[in-house]
Amino acid sequence: MDSVKNIELTEVEQRILESVADALLVLANVGFGDYASRLPIDPNDNSPLTSLFAGINEMISALSAEEERSRSYQRELEEKLATIEQQKVAIQELSTPIMEVWDGVLCVPVVGLMDTARSSEMTSALLRAVVENGARCAIIDITGIDVMDTRTVDHFIRMAKAIRLLGAECVLTGISPHIAQTVVHMGLDLTNVVTHRSLRDALQQYVSRGIATSTAA
Amino acid sequence: MDGGTQMTTPMLRGYTVKQTADFVESSYFEPQVRRKIMENLPTDVKAALPHLKPAEWYPRDYAMSMLRGIANVKNDDVGSYNDLLAYGSWVATEATNTFLKLFMKILTPTLFAKKVPEMWLRDHRGSGTFEVDVSRTDNGRIGMRLVGADGFDHIGIAAIGFITFGLNAVGKQGVQVVQSGWSMATPSPHVVSYEATWTQ
Numbered sequence: 001m002d003s004v005k006n007i008e009l010t011e012v013e014q015r016i017l018e019s020v021a022d023a024l025l026v027l028a029n030v031g032f033g034d035y036a037s038r039l040p041i042d043p044n045d046n047s048p049l050t051s052l053f054a055g056i057n058e059m060i061s062a063l064s065a066e067e068e069r070s071r072s073y074q075r076e077l078e079e080k081l082a083t084i085e086q087q088k089v090a091i092q093e094l095s096t097p098i099m100e101v102w103d104g105v106l107c108v109p110v111v112g113l114m115d116t117a118r119s120s121e122m123t124s125a126l127l128r129a130v131v132e133n134g135a136r137c138a139i140i141d142i143t144g145i146d147v148m149d150t151r152t153v154d155h156f157i158r159m160a161k162a163i164r165l166l167g168a169e170c171v172l173t174g175i176s177p178h179i180a181q182t183v184v185h186m187g188l189d190l191t192n193v194v195t196h197r198s199l200r201d202a203l204q205q206y207v208s209r210g211i212a213t214s215t216a217a
Numbered sequence: 218m219d220g221g222t223q224m225t226t227p228m229l230r231g232y233t234v235k236q237t238a239d240f241v242e243s244s245y246f247e248p249q250v251r252r253k254i255m256e257n258l259p260t261d262v263k264a265a266l267p268h269l270k271p272a273e274w275y276p277r278d279y280a281m282s283m284l285r286g287i288a289n290v291k292n293d294d295v296g297s298y299n300d301l302l303a304y305g306s307w308v309a310t311e312a313t314n315t316f317l318k319l320f321m322k323i324l325t326p327t328l329f330a331k332k333v334p335e336m337w338l339r340d341h342r343g344s345g346t347f348e349v350d351v352s353r354t355d356n357g358r359i360g361m362r363l364v365g366a367d368g369f370d371h372i373g374i375a376a377i378g379f380i381t382f383g384l385n386a387v388g389k390q391g392v393q394v395v396q397s398g399w400s401m402a403t404p405s406p407h408v409v410s411y412e413a414t415w416t417q
Binding site: 009014017018020021024025027028029031032033034 | 232270271272273315316317319320323324325328331332335336339
């Protein structure tokens, strides 16, 4: 094509070259994402260039429609992802319900899997609740947990230590026989964590302790 | 980006804004100069830069705030002219190496000059028009005028970079473009006139 620049062009050749330039400019627009450009078509002109232009315009229209569909899918996908994110937040909130079951006694029933992120959120929420409620005791009930590995145990130990630093006691309840076996089998050390067989046992102890304290006072 | 922005607001294609930012952040300026220009940008421009889409339209001010930064580095007619010229060549090189590559390949000087008004409107809305006189191309001359880009500071010099690059790209050597109208005191006159010449 370099030769085009160095030769004398006839008027017809110049017109053709200009038309090709028009087509390339429109295609360049499409190349960077502008699908609004179209080539001018003279309906009375039956030349091959007009047919080529019509073909290019049709191709751009098809691309434009496809692009619109793609954007629509993307919007839908983004909406779904936003919904999933909202649901995730809601599930996280629901998965760590902290209840004050007695004066100064908080209870957290844990259901499902404990990973690092959930453990961290649960610890933060529980520590906040201990301070806000002036709690003396936080009972973590793990009746709803089927499997416990070293990492999960480590999460609870850290949680208990943090609660003790705030001047409250942390109690673990609802340890299933299977989990008890696992803890022993793995040689995990839970000696620094107070445990009770069930939530009821722990509550009974703290409620009676509370009554005894108030009677003595 | 069109939504929410008045159509009377002069607009620019996203890729030109992006290329302006790329020039500022290139090795053309010293690191502390680059940082200063970018730090002085308005908050909305800073926020928009990472999300620009090439074909979408953005307020002209996005690029102009960077052009002012480029011009203010030297802040004199000669130094600022050279920096703005370098910017214009950079943008032209970037554009012609990508989207306009095939288009530039087939152009003659006359055809290039004829297409300049169209190429201007392709990237600018509400920033005037280019007028071209191609009657003297046989004598190695083209006259051009950028009319009505009032308020678009320094674009008149950036356009010289584009014209020079374009004429070089179509095979012309010894290209010189002389402008009248722009100065640091009048950064966006109503008319900037250009006389482009080449030796062969």
